[in-house]
Structure formats: structure tokens, C-alpha cells
Amino acid sequence: MNQLRGKNILFGQQHATTEGMSITAKDGTQSDTFNSVGAYPGLFGWDTLSLEGKEKPGVTGHAEQSRDNLVAVMKKAYADGGVLTFSSHMPNFVTGGDFYDTKGNVVSHILPGGDKNAAYNAFLDQIAGFxxxxxxxxxxxxxxxxxxxxxxxxxxxxxxxxxxTTDEYKEIYRYTVEYLRDKKDVHNFLYAYSPGGGFGDSVDTYLKTYPGDDYVDILGFDSYYNGEGDSWFNGVKTEAKTVSNIADSRGKVAAFTEFGYQKMKVTGNTTLDFYTKLASTLKSDPDAKKMAFMLTWANFGPDSIYVPYPTGDPNQEHEMLPDFKKYYQDAYTLFSDGVIGAYDKKVNTASEQGFMHIASPTGQSTIKEASTTIRVRVLNETPDRVVYSVQGSDTEYPMVLNPDSGYYEAQWTPAAEQNGKTADITVKVYGSSGAVLHEQTNTVFVKIGEVLAGAYTFDTAPDAEGIQYNGEYTSSSGGTNDGSAAYSDFNGGSLKISAPHLNGTDSWQELKLELKNAKAKAGAGS
Known part of the structure; x- marks a missing residue:
């Protein structure tokens, strides 16, 4: 794909051979694109909805058949020389709704430690099986x-x-890659990062949720035309240029991961030269031109058309079909008949570099439990030790590798004085020489409903020194203060109270103890 950039661009379509307006079979053998220009797209797209049986060629209620059907049509597209892409409109793992159901703070629940992490893993298992x-x-x-x-x-x-949050997004993306790659041994995926348009020429805005070079191969963006005229085309050029420059600086592939003419009709469209104008706009800038591919959406039906097609009615041909044919004939665009030897290229691979990240708790998250698990992933190296420390103390606490999860883990119990405040958690990875290989700090907000302020035990005599006896009060004798409280070795360590004026016949009686060091002990986090 990098070899194409600046010379050609792959035209792609979602469901190119499993949905269409001019096709009779939806088994991977026919296509609106082929019926229009005599060639299939150069890039074919499908979605995990097919694995769920919610889109073709999936079958509702039959996961294995859905997987096998999808494999079959993708193998057919591959055999035709096409490049394959696979998006994911995931269900809401909290509510059971679909991807448009935004309730439930889903990402926080499916991250490690979340109550829906197992459900998310099961979903990833389906993807891995495919x-x-x-x-x-x-x-x-x-x-x-x-x-x-x-x-x-x-x-x-x-x-x-x-x-x-920004950090939650980065971590769920990283978790997804690591689970598929490291736990399920999926090594035939390239990973694409594709925010929507609107970032203009701002690198920082585009990279706001970027999970890192270790997790992304293709940098893309999505943008759809709604009749805005030149402003949209110029915006696409600016954003394609921005993405292309970022990709060049990071050794990645740049792509126009989704585009389309919204609400396209057979007749009555405002921009009849949409395809050739978009291609010309990209070609007008040497950086914007360097998109490896451009993927449009599926021809699901009359209200969802993204590729013109032969209507079969000579009195009412699709009015955008002539422009689409010109787009196909442009030497810049590549369809299946122009994709030659895509899988025969020899490339030099880069060696893996060491990397560390805090999987939980994520930055800017809220700690609500009295004890929380710190999870750290260390990749491509074996550290001498991994430790964490908490704001306000230089003490470094060891973290232990959990062979089942693959994380270095430790339990952190926030001190009472941290409740209601922010706290910085810093993790350091040390090499054998004692040097710090990696360091990361996450800032969290501590909001625990009930937290231990201090604890008194009586295992030894000094443990009782902070207890002061302040007398007994009874209905018969009033108040007296000549008793005492002291350590006793009874039952392995106890507090012994001497209260000489208590009377068993009194209707009420009280003993009063003062915890003299309570404030100091709470401050020490004990």
C-alpha cells in the first residue's frame, strides 16, 4: 500500500459482493461495481455484524455458519486480487443494545477489571476464530x-x-490488539485508526486518542458528503494532507477509510461529478494524493446507495454512472483489474521495541472501591522489576507478573486522606542495570464511599498506648474517673479495662475511651 501512495489509490466498497441493487446473487460472485465498470473494487469491506448474523453473508442464530460464509466471500475477493478490510460495529455490552445505544459507559465496563470484560472477550473470540x-x-x-x-x-x-475518556479509548484499543495478537495468535491483521473528519490541519486533534505506533498500522479518517459543495472537497484535501504527513513521519500507511455521497438518488443529485471531482481534489495536492485507498459504503437499498449501478431501465439510467465510469478510467484509481501482485511484495520488517502501559486504572478515571488492581503491560522485554508509587510518597511497591493475564499486578488501597482528591499513580520498569526503562503516571480521582481512616490492634503492649480511659458513668454513681485501660496478653493480645464503679443493677452505664493518636495514625495510612 505504501508503494501505491502518490501514484494510485485503491477504490473500495463495503459489501461490494454481498449487497447491491443490480445483482441477483449475494454470495460474493456479483457486484454493482462490476456491473457498472466491468471490474470489482480494488478493496472489499465487511463488518463484524456479519459474524453476528446481522448482515450478509451471516445467518441469524448460526455463529459458525456466519463465520464460514464470511470466510468464503472474503476468500473469493482475495482470489480476485482485492485487498480486504474489516470494520466493527460492536453491540453495547452493558445494555444489550446496538452500537448506537450510547448508555452505560461501556468502555469502562469492558476494560480489564470491568464486569463486562468477559463478555467482550467472548466477542473478540469470535473475531479471532474468523x-x-x-x-x-x-x-x-x-x-x-x-x-x-x-x-x-x-x-x-x-x-x-x-x-x-481519552485514556479509556487508548486502553480499549490496546487491549483489543493485545488480546487478538498475544492471546489468540491472530497475526494476519493490520490495524487501522480512523477518527471522523473535522480535525483540519491539527495534528494534536487527530492524534488525541491515538493508541500509539505499537498498535496502529494504517492512519485514516472518515468523511461523508452532504451537499456542502467545495467546502467539503477542500476540507477532505486538507485532512488527507494532514493524515498523510503524520503517516510519513511515523512510518505508517495513510488512507481515506470511509467516504460517500449521502442520500444519493438515481436522479436529482446536486453534484453529478462527485467521483471525478473528489479524485481531482486529492490529486491536486502532493500529500493529499498519498491516500492508499478510499472505501465507500454499501448499497443496502434505495435509501443507502453509494455506488451508481445500471438500473436496467434505458429511460432512467443512474445519472451519476457516467461520472463513476470516468473515475474508473482515471489512471489514478485502481479497481481489481489494476491490482497486480499485491501479495507478492517483499518488505523489510522492523524489530519490536520495548513498550509499557498502565492498563488500569486509566488516567482520569474514578476509584470507587476501597482496593483497586493496578495492571501494567510490559511488551517485548523482560524487566528486572516493575514497581508503583503513589503521590506523596517515595516508597516503591513491587508488582508481580500474573501469568494468566499477562499483566504485572498489585493491589492499591488508597489512604483515607486521599479520598475526595486526585492521586498520581506512577509505574516504573527497571532493567537489569538498575536504569528506568519506562515510566508512566496516571492521575485518578479517589471517591470511595467508606474508607478505613485508621486501625488499632493490641498485639503488643505499645499498641495500647494510644488508648486513654476517660471514666465510667452510671445511674447510681454518676461519673468517676479512677479506672484504667491497659494492654493484656489475654487471647494473644487484648485491651483490658478496669472500671471499679460499675453496678449491674443500674439502669444505664457508659464507658468512655479516647483514641489519642487517631488523627496521627490516620495520617500515616494505618
Whole structure:
């Protein structure tokens, strides 16, 4: 794909061979694109909804058949020379709703330690099963561009900006990659990062939720045309240029991961030269031109058309079909008949570099339990030790590798004086030389309903020194103060109270003890 950038751009379509207006079979053998220009797209897209049986070629209630059907149509597209991409409109794991159901702060629940993490893992298991079955007849894995959690800069999906913090987004993206790659041995995925448009020329805005170079192969963006005229085309050029420059600086592939003409009709469209104008706009800038591919959406029906098609009615042809044919004939655009040897390229791979990140608690999260698990992932190196410390103390507490989870873990119990405040948790990874290899600090807010302020035990005599006896009060004798409280070795350590004036016949009686060091002991976090 990098070899194409600046020379050609792959045209792609979602459900190119499993949905269409001019096709009779939806089994991977026909396509509106082919019927329009005589070639399939150069890039084919599907979604995890097919694995769930909610989109073709999936079958409702039959997970294995859905997987096998999807593998079959993707193998057919691969055999036709196409590049494959796979998006994910995930269900709401908290409410049971769909991807548009934004209730429930879902990301916080599916991260490690969350009560829906197991449900999310089961969903990832389905994806892994598909990936591991997607092979050629002679057993070679077929590569796929996987694009999860897309358009996160908007707020129409439950993983969108209004419903998750920046750090939560980064961590769920990282978790997804690590689970598929490291736990399920999926190695035929390239990972795409694709916020929605609107970032303009701002690198910082585009990279706000970027999970890191270790987790992303393709940098993309999504943008749809709603009849805005030149402003949209110019905006796409600016944002394509921004993404292309970022990709170049990071050794990544740049792509226009979703585009389309919204509410396209057979007749009555305002921009009849949409495809050629968009191609010309990209070509007008040497950086914007360097998109590896551009993927449009599926022809699901009359109200969802993104590729013109032959209507079969000579009196009412699709009015945008002539422009789409010109777009196909442009030397810049590549369809399946122009994709040659895509899978025969030899490349030099880069060695893996060491990396560390705090999986939980994420930055800016709220600690609500009296004890929370700190989880840290260390990749591509074996540290001498991993430790954490908490704001206000230089003490470094050891973290232990959990072989089941793959995280270095430790339990942290916030001190009473931290409740209601922010706290910085710092993790350091030390190498064998004693040098710090990695360091990260997450700031969290501590809001625990009930937290231990201090504890008194009586295991030894000094433990009782903070207890002062302040007398007994009874209905018969009033108040006296000539008793005492002292340590006793009874039952392995106890507090012995001498109260000489208590009378068993009194209607009421009180003993009063003062915890002299309570404030100091709470301050020490005991």
C-alpha cells in the first residue's frame, strides 16, 4: 500500500459482493461495481455484524455458519486480487443494545477489571476464530485490515468522545490488539485508526486518542458528503494532507477509510461529478494524493446507495454512472483489474521495541472501591522489576507478573486522606542495570464511599498506648474517673479495662475511651 501512495489509490466498497441493487446473487460472485465498470473494487469491506448474523453473508442464530460464509466471500475477493478490510460495529455490552445505544459507559465496563470484560472477550473470540479460519486453500493466512472503534471523535457510537475518556479509548484499543495478537495468535491483521473528519490541519486533534505506533498500522479518517459543495472537497484535501504527513513521519500507511455521497438518488443529485471531482481534489495536492485507498459504503437499498449501478431501465439510467465510469478510467484509481501482485511484495520488517502501559486504572478515571488492581503491560522485554508509587510518597511497591493475564499486578488501597482528591499513580520498569526503562503516571480521582481512616490492634503492649480511659458513668454513681485501660496478653493480645464503679443493677452505664493518636495514625495510612 505504501508503494501505491502518490501514484494510485485503491477504490473500495463495503459489501461490494454481498449487497447491491443490480445483482441477483449475494454470495460474493456479483457486484454493482462490476456491473457498472466491468471490474470489482480494488478493496472489499465487511463488518463484524456479519459474524453476528446481522448482515450478509451471516445467518441469524448460526455463529459458525456466519463465520464460514464470511470466510468464503472474503476468500473469493482475495482470489480476485482485492485487498480486504474489516470494520466493527460492536453491540453495547452493558445494555444489550446496538452500537448506537450510547448508555452505560461501556468502555469502562469492558476494560480489564470491568464486569463486562468477559463478555467482550467472548466477542473478540469470535473475531479471532474468523481470522484464524481465513486462509488460502494451502493454509496461508490471508491479511485483513481490521478497523475497530472508528469515528470515535464523534458521539454517535458508544465508544465516541462523549461516552469515554481519552485514556479509556487508548486502553480499549490496546487491549483489543493485545488480546487478538498475544492471546489468540491472530497475526494476519493490520490495524487501522480512523477518527471522523473535522480535525483540519491539527495534528494534536487527530492524534488525541491515538493508541500509539505499537498498535496502529494504517492512519485514516472518515468523511461523508452532504451537499456542502467545495467546502467539503477542500476540507477532505486538507485532512488527507494532514493524515498523510503524520503517516510519513511515523512510518505508517495513510488512507481515506470511509467516504460517500449521502442520500444519493438515481436522479436529482446536486453534484453529478462527485467521483471525478473528489479524485481531482486529492490529486491536486502532493500529500493529499498519498491516500492508499478510499472505501465507500454499501448499497443496502434505495435509501443507502453509494455506488451508481445500471438500473436496467434505458429511460432512467443512474445519472451519476457516467461520472463513476470516468473515475474508473482515471489512471489514478485502481479497481481489481489494476491490482497486480499485491501479495507478492517483499518488505523489510522492523524489530519490536520495548513498550509499557498502565492498563488500569486509566488516567482520569474514578476509584470507587476501597482496593483497586493496578495492571501494567510490559511488551517485548523482560524487566528486572516493575514497581508503583503513589503521590506523596517515595516508597516503591513491587508488582508481580500474573501469568494468566499477562499483566504485572498489585493491589492499591488508597489512604483515607486521599479520598475526595486526585492521586498520581506512577509505574516504573527497571532493567537489569538498575536504569528506568519506562515510566508512566496516571492521575485518578479517589471517591470511595467508606474508607478505613485508621486501625488499632493490641498485639503488643505499645499498641495500647494510644488508648486513654476517660471514666465510667452510671445511674447510681454518676461519673468517676479512677479506672484504667491497659494492654493484656489475654487471647494473644487484648485491651483490658478496669472500671471499679460499675453496678449491674443500674439502669444505664457508659464507658468512655479516647483514641489519642487517631488523627496521627490516620495520617500515616494505618
Amino acid at each position: 481470522a484464524l479460519h481465513l486462509k488460502t486453500d494451502d493454509g496461508r493466512p490471508i491479511p485483513v485490515i481490521f478497523r475497530p472503534f472508528h469515528e470515535q471523535s464523534g458521539s454517535w457510537f458508544w465508544w465516541g468522545a462523549a461516552f469515554t
